[in-house]
Structure formats: C-alpha cells, structure tokens
Amino acid sequence: MSAPANVPASAQGAVLFPGNLRANPRLSQWLRFSRDGRVEVSPGKVEIGQGILTALAQIVADELDVELARLRVVPASTARSPNEGVTSGSLSVQDCGLALRYVSAEARALFLAAAAERLGIPAEALSVADGEISGPGNTRTSYWELAEDVSLDRDATCAAEPKPPAARSVAGSAAARLDIPDKVLGRARFIHDLVLRGMLHGRVLRPEAPRARLVALEEGSARVLPGFVALVRDGSFVGVVAQTEHAAEAALAHLGAGASWSAGEALPDEAGLKAWLKSQPAETKVVDSREAARPALPARTMRRAYSRPYLAHASIAPSCAVAQWSDSGLHVWSHCQGVFHLRADLALVLAIPAEKIVVEHVEGAGCYGHNGADDVALDAALLARGAGGRPVRVQWSRADELARAPFGAAQLVEIEADLDERGEIVAWRHDIWGNGHVARPGRNEIPTLLAASELQKPFPRFIAANPPLATGGGADRNAVPLYDLPAWRITNHRLLAMPLRTSSLRSLGAFANVFAIECFLDELAAERGEDPLALRLRYLRDPRARAVLEAAAARAGWGGPKREGFGRGLAFARYKNTGAYCAVVAEVEGEAEIRVRRLIIAVDVGEAINPDGVVNQVEGGAIQATSWTLKEAVRFDRERVTSNSWESYPILTFSEVPAVEVEIIPRPDEKPVGAGEAAHGPTAAAVANAVHDLLGVRVRDLPITRERVIAAMEAA
Amino acid sequence: MSERLSLRVNGVERTPELDPALPLLALLRGELDLMGARFGCGAGQCGACNVLVEGRAVASCETPLWAVAGKDVVTVEGLGTPERPHALQEAFVAEQAIQCGYCVSGILISAAALLARNPDPSAAEVREALDRNLCRCGAHNRMVRAVLRAVTAGQPA
Numbered sequence: 103m104s105a106p107a108n109v110p111a112s113a114q115g116a117v118l119f120p121g122n123l124r125a126n127p128r129l130s131q132w133l134r135f136s137r138d139g140r141v142e143v144s145p146g147k148v149e150i151g152q153g154i155l156t157a158l159a160q161i162v163a164d165e166l167d168v169e170l171a172r173l174r175v176v177p178a179s180t181a182r183s184p185n186e187g188v189t190s191g192s193l194s195v196q197d198c199g200l201a202l203r204y205v206s207a208e209a210r211a212l213f214l215a216a217a218a219e220r221l222g223i224p225a226e227a228l229s230v231a232d233g234e235i236s237g238p239g240n241t242r243t244s245y246w247e248l249a250e251d252v253s254l255d256r257d258a259t260c261a262a263e264p265k266p267p268a269a270r271s272v273a274g275s276a277a278a279r280l281d282i283p284d285k286v287l288g289r290a291r292f293i294h295d296l297v298l299r300g301m302l303h304g305r306v307l308r309p310e311a312p313r314a315r316l317v318a319l320e321e322g323s324a325r326v327l328p329g330f331v332a333l334v335r336d337g338s339f340v341g342v343v344a345q346t347e348h349a350a351e352a353a354l355a356h357l358g359a360g361a362s363w364s365a366g367e368a369l370p371d372e373a374g375l376k377a378w379l380k381s382q383p384a385e386t387k388v389v390d391s392r393e394a395a396r397p398a399l400p401a402r403t404m405r406r407a408y409s410r411p412y413l414a415h416a417s418i419a420p421s422c423a424v425a426q427w428s429d430s431g432l433h434v435w436s437h438c439q440g441v442f443h444l445r446a447d448l449a450l451v452l453a454i455p456a457e458k459i460v461v462e463h464v465e466g467a468g469c470y471g472h473n474g475a476d477d478v479a480l481d482a483a484l485l486a487r488g489a490g491g492r493p494v495r496v497q498w499s500r501a502d503e504l505a506r507a508p509f510g511a512a513q514l515v516e517i518e519a520d521l522d523e524r525g526e527i528v529a530w531r532h533d534i535w536g537n538g539h540v541a542r543p544g545r546n547e548i549p550t551l552l553a554a555s556e557l558q559k560p561f562p563r564f565i566a567a568n569p570p571l572a573t574g575g576g577a578d579r580n581a582v583p584l585y586d587l588p589a590w591r592i593t594n595h596r597l598l599a600m601p602l603r604t605s606s607l608r609s610l611g612a613f614a615n616v617f618a619i620e621c622f623l624d625e626l627a628a629e630r631g632e633d634p635l636a637l638r639l640r641y642l643r644d645p646r647a648r649a650v651l652e653a654a655a656a657r658a659g660w661g662g663p664k665r666e667g668f669g670r671g672l673a674f675a676r677y678k679n680t681g682a683y684c685a686v687v688a689e690v691e692g693e694a695e696i697r698v699r700r701l702i703i704a705v706d707v708g709e710a711i712n713p714d715g716v717v718n719q720v721e722g723g724a725i726q727a728t729s730w731t732l733k734e735a736v737r738f739d740r741e742r743v744t745s746n747s748w749e750s751y752p753i754l755t756f757s758e759v760p761a762v763e764v765e766i767i768p769r770p771d772e773k774p775v776g777a778g779e780a781a782h783g784p785t786a787a788a789v790a791n792a793v794h795d796l797l798g799v800r801v802r803d804l805p806i807t808r809e810r811v812i813a814a815m816e817a818a
Numbered sequence: 819m820s821e822r823l824s825l826r827v828n829g830v831e832r833t834p835e836l837d838p839a840l841p842l843l844a845l846l847r848g849e850l851d852l853m854g855a856r857f858g859c860g861a862g863q864c865g866a867c868n869v870l871v872e873g874r875a876v877a878s879c880e881t882p883l884w885a886v887a888g889k890d891v892v893t894v895e896g897l898g899t900p901e902r903p904h905a906l907q908e909a910f911v912a913e914q915a916i917q918c919g920y921c922v923s924g925i926l927i928s929a930a931a932l933l934a935r936n937p938d939p940s941a942a943e944v945r946e947a948l949d950r951n952l953c954r955c956g957a958h959n960r961m962v963r964a965v966l967r968a969v970t971a972g973q974p975a
Contacts, residue, residue: 282919290853346844347844497857722957756953
C-alpha cells in the first residue's frame with residue numbers, strides 16, 4: 103500500500119504531516135499561482151467518475167479564499183504530480199484532501215507574509231477575498247500580483263494551521279461539479295476522445311480460453327487489407343496497427359480466423375464453485391483473534407455459509423490507452439488509478455528505466471477498481487513499437503472488458519457462533535476462502551499486466567494477494583466484527599491457484615464479509631425472536647455506529663407497519679472498520695423475482711466536503727450493490743468465460759433501480775473519509791434480510807436470482 | 819467500397835465518401851470530430867452511442883451509413899450549445915445527474931426522443947424510455963429527476 107494512514111497534527115503542536123504530504127512535501131508540486139488570476143491545483147489522485155477533483159478544489163478554495171472558478175485542477179502525470187499512489191480505497195479525501203488543505207493554508211500564509219512586507223502592514227491585519235489581499239487604509243495587493251515573488255519551491259512545514267471547520271464556506275457545501283457541463287454537452291473529455299497528430303489504431307488478438315498459447319498464425323490476409331500498418335507479435339501476444347479503428351478491427355478478424363491456440367488453463371466448475379474454493383491449495387492465516395477474559399461454555403453452535411460469485415467491473419466504456427515511442431522514451435495516456443504504479447510495471451515489462459516513461463492520466467468512464475485500464479496501456483505500448491514513432495490508440499472490445507479484465511474474487515464465508523443457553527454469542531469464528539483481492543501493478547517484483555504473461559519470454563502470472571488489515575485488508579476487509587463480541591477468530595484462506603484473474607473491485611472482501619455477518623445476525627435474531635435492530639444495538643458500543651442504525655431505522659419507520667406485500671431488512675457496517683459508517687434499510691417485493699423498491703440509508707463520513715457528492719456516491723454505491731446482489735455473476739464453462747456481452751452479464755436497468763434516500767449524519771469536526779464503498783456490503787445484506795422478511799427463506803449465495811429464491815423455497 | 823453519401827448532421831449537410839457499411843458512429847467520431855456519441859459495446863446493447871435519426875433514438879454503433887443516407891441525424895452536440903443548452907442539459911447540470919458521465923450523451927438523446935413523442939411523461943415512463951441505456955455508476959434516480967425537471971421547465975408556469 104502507498105501511504106500510511108494520515109496523522110492529524112497533534113494537540114501538543116508537534117508538526118506531523120497529514121495525508122500524502124510527507125512523501126511529497128514540495129509545495130509547488132501541489133499548487134501553482136499565475137499572474138493572470140489562476141491557481142493550478144495538481145493532485146496525485148485522479149478523477150474516476152467520483153467527482154473527487156471538485157471536492158479537492160473545494161478544499162483549496164476554502165483555505166486560499168479564492169473562488170472555485172479560479173482553480174484549474176490538472177490531471178496526474180508522472181512528469182509533474184505528487185506521487186499519491188493509487189486512487190482507491192475511498193482514501194482520496196482523507197489523504198490528498200488533507201494534504202491540499204495544509205499546502206493551501208501554508209501557501210496563503212506565505213502570500214500574506216509577502217503582502218505584509220510589500221504593504222508595510224502586519225500579516226494579521228490583512229484579509230483575503232477571492233485572491234485580493236487588503237488591509238487597513240485601503241491598502242491592497244493580490245496573490246496574482248505576488249505570484250512571481252512568492253516561491254512555492256520549498257518544502258511544507260505544516261506550520262500554518264488550516265481554518266477551523268466553522269470558518270469554511272466552500273468545503274461542506276454542495277458545490278456543482280466542475281466536469282458536468284462538459285459532459286452533458288458531449289465535449290471530448292475522455293481518453294476515448296483523445297486524438298493525437300498521426301495517431302494510429304491498434305487491436306490485440308486474444309484467445310477465448312485464458313492462458314492459451316498461440317500455436318500458429320496465418321497473417322498474410324491481414325497484411326494486405328487496406329489501412330494495414332503493422333503486425334506486432336511477441337510470443338502469444340499478437341496485435342495489429344492500422345490507419346483507422348475499422349481497418350484495425352477488420353485486420354483483427356482476419357488474424358483471428360488464421361490463429362490456432364493451445365488449450366487454456368481449465369476453469370472451475372461454475373456449479374460447484376463453493377466446493378472448488380474450499381478444495382484449492384491455500385495460504386491460511388489467522389487475521390485477528392480475541393480471547394474472552396472468562397470463556398463461557400457454549401450450549402450450542404450455529405453455522406452458516408455465504409458466498410458471492412466472481413464479479414465484473416462492467417464499466418460502460420471499454421478500457422483504452424494511447425502510447426507513443428520517441429527517442430526520449432515512452433509516453434502513455436491512460437485512465438489508470440495510479441500513474442506511477444503503471445509506469446513501474448511498464449518499466450519492468452519493457453525493460454527500460456522508469457525515468458524514460460511518462461504516464462499521464464486522462465479520464466475514462468466510471469472506474470470501480472483495478473479494471474483493464476493498466477492492461478490496455480501495456481497493449482498500446484507493445485503495439486506502438488511497430489508504429490515508427492506514431493501514437494497508437496488501443497481500445498478493448500466489450501467482450502475484452504467483461505471477460506479479460508481482472509474480476510472481483512469469488513468468496514465463500516463460513517461463520518460459526520457459539521451460543522450460551524440464552525442464545526447470546528460467546529465466541530465467533532469467520533473463515534474466508536477465495537483469491538486475493540489485489541494484483542495491482544507497480545507493487546511487486548513481477549508485473550501484473552495481462553500481456554506480461556503472454557510474451558515470448560513471459561513473466562510468471564502474479565497470484566492476487568491481500569494487503570494487511572492495518573491498511574484496510576483485502577479478502578478480510580470488514581471480516582473483524584465491529585460488534586463487541588467476547589471472543590473471535592478470523593481466518594483467511596487465500597487461494598494459490600488463480601484460473602480466473604482477480605484484483606480489486608470496489609469494497610474488496612467487505613462486500614461478502616458484511617453480507618455474511620449481517621445476514622448471520624439476522625438469522626440469529628430470528629432464532630431468538632429478537633428484533634434485528636435491537637440485537638445489533640445491544641452489541642454495538644460505538645455511538646457513531648449506533649447513530650447511523652438508529653437514523654436509518656427511524657427514517658424507514660422500523661418496527662412500524664409495512665406495506666402489504668413488502669419485506670424489510672436492515673444491515674450496518676463501518677467500511678474497513680475505520681472509514682464511513684453506513685446503515686441501510688431495504689424494502690423489497692416479489693414472489694420469486696425480487697425487486698428492491700426502496701433503500702433508506704444513513705451515513706457518517708465525518709466532515710462531508712461536498713454533501714451532494716457524498717449523497718451521489720452513497721446512492722450510486724447502493725444501486726451498484728443492488729445490481730451485484732440481484733443480478734450479477736461472471737459466467738464460465740470449463741474453458742472460457744461466457745459472460746462477455748451485456749446480454750450474458752446483465753446489470754440493473756432504470757426500471758429496476760430502487761428509490762434511494764440518503765441521510766448524512768453531520769460530523770463537521772470529524773476526519774473526512776470516503777463515501778464510495780460504504781454502502782455496498784450493507785445493501786446486499788439488507789436486501790437478503792428483506793427477502794427473508796418477505797418470503798421466509800434465506801438465500802445465502804449471491805446473486806439472489808429467481809432460481810435461487812425458488813430453490814430456497816423448495817428446500818424450506 | 820467507398821461511396822459518396824449525403825446526410826444532415828446537427829442541421830449541417832454532410833457528404834462523406836465512405837464505405838456505406840461502416841457504422842454511423844465511425845463517421846461521427848472520425849471525420850466529423852463529434853465525440854459526444856460514445857462507443858460502449860458495438861452491439862446496440864448499452865445506449866452510450868445513441869443519436870437521433872429522424873427524431874428516434876438509435877444506436878449509432880450498429881446503424882450502417884447506408885441506412886441514414888438522406889436522413890436527419892442529431893447528436894448530443896446538436897441538442898444544445900454552451901450558450902443555448904437544451905432544457906435537458908440544463909436540468910442534468912441542475913440535478914448534478916451524473917457520476918462519470920460516459921453514458922450521459924446517450925441518455926440525453928433517449929430522453930429527448932421521449933419528450934418529443936410524450937411531452938409530459940411520468941417517472942415510470944421516463945424509466946421505461948431509458949431502459950435500453952445502461953449506467954454503471956448508479957446515477958439513475960438523479961437522471962430521472964433531471965428529465966422530469968426538464969419537463970417542468972418546458973411547461974408554462
């Protein structure tokens with residue numbers, strides 16, 4: 103993982119560096135002022151559809167006292183930006199946002215000091231309004247006048263304290279997102295829209311069976327097609343470069359017809375996925391344990407197993423990249439989550455120094471984790487080798503995007519609770535089986551990019567791992583209960599075989615772990631005849647946790663009358679046990695085909711920098727989670743992934759989307775945390791609990807399809 | 819292979835010389851440099867590339883050029899401009915009705931086609947009209963609100 107958890111300045115006044123400032127202390131890396139009244143903000147975090155650049159600009163606008171419209175947020179690039187690792191884990195506001203807050207406060211102080219000297223007035227007597235600095239006696243200057251006198255080429259000291267929460271006016275308000283006008287006008291903003299002079303188009307030929315090797319290739323017919331420029335082959339990696347996208351696709355079709363592939367690596371039996379997950383070689387680790395001071399004797403043990411399938415990122419845009427070689431090295435344009443990390447892996451595969459590579463971020467469509475963005479960047483770099491210095495744009499197909507990008511790992515969770523004679527939990531065991539959740543580039547000795555294992559001299563395939571729990575964990579994320587149980591043991595079994603490539607998908611293991619824990623508690627409550635809300639509150643000490651549960655329940659009329667034909671369910675989690683608190687009440691209907699009609703959500707993200715952005719992120723997360731919960735599973739036979747179109751990998755449609763109400767518990771004095779992944783796990787469990795409330799059956803394997811509901815009814 | 823075709827795009831007569839089997843999307847994003855219609859699936863299943871042809875929302879990724887010869891095509895760029903945005907575009911900004919925004923061009927087009935044939939749709943009718951447009955970020959409800967806001971804005975007070 104990149105940076106350690108941020109450390110707020112301590113009450114004793116010792117200077118501790120917040121966010122990602124410690125690794126990137128130079129002020130000019132973050133902020134640049136110009137004479138024409140503009141401030142360039144240069145975060146290392148990237149826009150992936152979550153509106154982060156607006157939230158970051160709000161923080162800067164507040165500390166500097168300038169209007170939002172003066173700020174220009176520039177995309178991350180290895181050539182100029184602070185290295186803030188990967189934009190992931192809902193950390194951007196707390197890491198990058200706090201760094202920018204301190205940088206901006208310090209920049210403001212430096213400008214005020216310069217103004218004080220110029221005007222002969224003490225800095226304390228000066229005030230700033232939209233960059234104009236004024237003092238008593240109508241004295242004035244501005245950031246812009248002083249822009250060339252104040253050098254930010256110095257390291258942060260964090261000596262300037264940011265404003266207290268009550269003095270902020272932009273952060274905390276629902277500022278309009280800076281990127282939305284362009285997007286509704288259809289302007290070119292996405293990497294897919296990037297057109298460089300002399301740009302060519304590339305496509306890569308890949309086998310249907312994962313890990314199949316290219317045995318023979320008849321390439322003559324592709325070479326004679328109009329627009330053909332080059333064929334690039336390196337082992338089993340093969341692709342074409344052509345003048346236009348359609349010429350590249352036509353050449354690809356010819357190549358495909360002339361290619362023979364070996365058999366690939368056998369895939370698991372989809373129908374026996376849970377048994378397969380438990381039967382593979384695995385690295386077993388006790389993640390966390392707690393012993394009771396006075397162990398109680400269990401009267402009985404309750405055991406349940408829950409699972410989720412492999413999930414696809416299923417972004418609306420296929421992954422895309424542009425690459426260009428020159429005498430000075432390689433330039434790559436990418437919608438990846440971490441420009442420095444991608445650069446590191448490209449350097450490994452291409453065997454050139456990282457300093458010879460510039461990776462520049464360009465926005466893609468919504469990104470929900472480690473998708474195909476990094477893979478296609480290597481594809482473009484390899485194909486651009488055949489382009490004689492011209493830039494090559496590579497765009498994956500829909501099938502590539504759904505079947506060849508990394509998946510979110512399938513996961514089996516078994517929970518055992520020892521209960522005393524009153525049915526109270528005396529000990530809790532939670533076991534996880536599945537592949538690791540992180541195979542991101544730039545963190546290992548071997549690259550994790552798809553084409554790296556296809557080359558003539560292939561790199562071994564990186565088997566997905568899990569970051570330590572201290573930095574959020576992977577498969578074990580949210581596996582440790584936040585509930586105050588007397589004893590527990592949490593064990594993760596990370597698979598060492600990886601026939602289907604897995605890496606980070608929004609919320610990582612938290613989705614399955616929260617689903618399992620929160621369903622289990624409902625099952626226990628049902629056995630005890632206790633209200634599920636009351637049971638949770640009995641085991642929760644943290645007042646912020648209790649507050650979101652109580653708020654969601656109150657808003658949903660929990661305990662009150664229900665609409666005829668509706669089921670209601672509730673669930674809670676604090677994301678990563680350190681991030682946002684979120685409680686969800688779900689209302690569902692249906693006889694076998696489940697419809698989620700309403701989600702009532704209460705969330706506590708600490709200081710909400712942009713409340714409307716928080717609502718948008720939480721609502722979006724809850725809707726995506728509803729789609730995962732009701733509909734989604736990567737499908738495969740023993741040879742290939744078969745869910746490679748929107749027909750075979752359906753997602754929630756407009757008519758199926760529930761009404762969503764989000765209530766933010768205001769906590770302006772608490773550390774801000776991300777909102778984008780908080781609702782996923784609680785939504786899944788709340789829906790499953792509502793299904794039980796409605797139909798009296800438990801579906802413990804996701805997705806909750808018509809077939810699964812019917813099977814559960816038949817088994818009941 | 820190439821033929822001279824004639825069509826009207828956003829009110830402008832165009833006469834490209836292209837293979838008539840090419841999809842309309844290739845002309846729009848290529849020669850015409852109109853990037854508003856986006857490639858999503860190439861199979862007419864996601865709606866990201868939707869444009870209006872004679873007022874109807876169609877997937878430009880699988881509409882061959884020969885099928886639009888002589889026809890009137892409107893892309894999201896033709897709905898409105900920064901100076902004179904379409905009521906739908908204003909409403910989408912007012913409701914902050916996107917997350918990543920990749921799908922929004924096609925959704926604006928589908929909504930415009932709906933409002934042209936049904937100027938006063940219910941929320942359920944808006945959803946139904948957008949069912950062939952996919953959104954992965956979960957901005958659906960905001961988009962539905964935005965369409966309904968545009969309806970209200972277009973009505974006399």
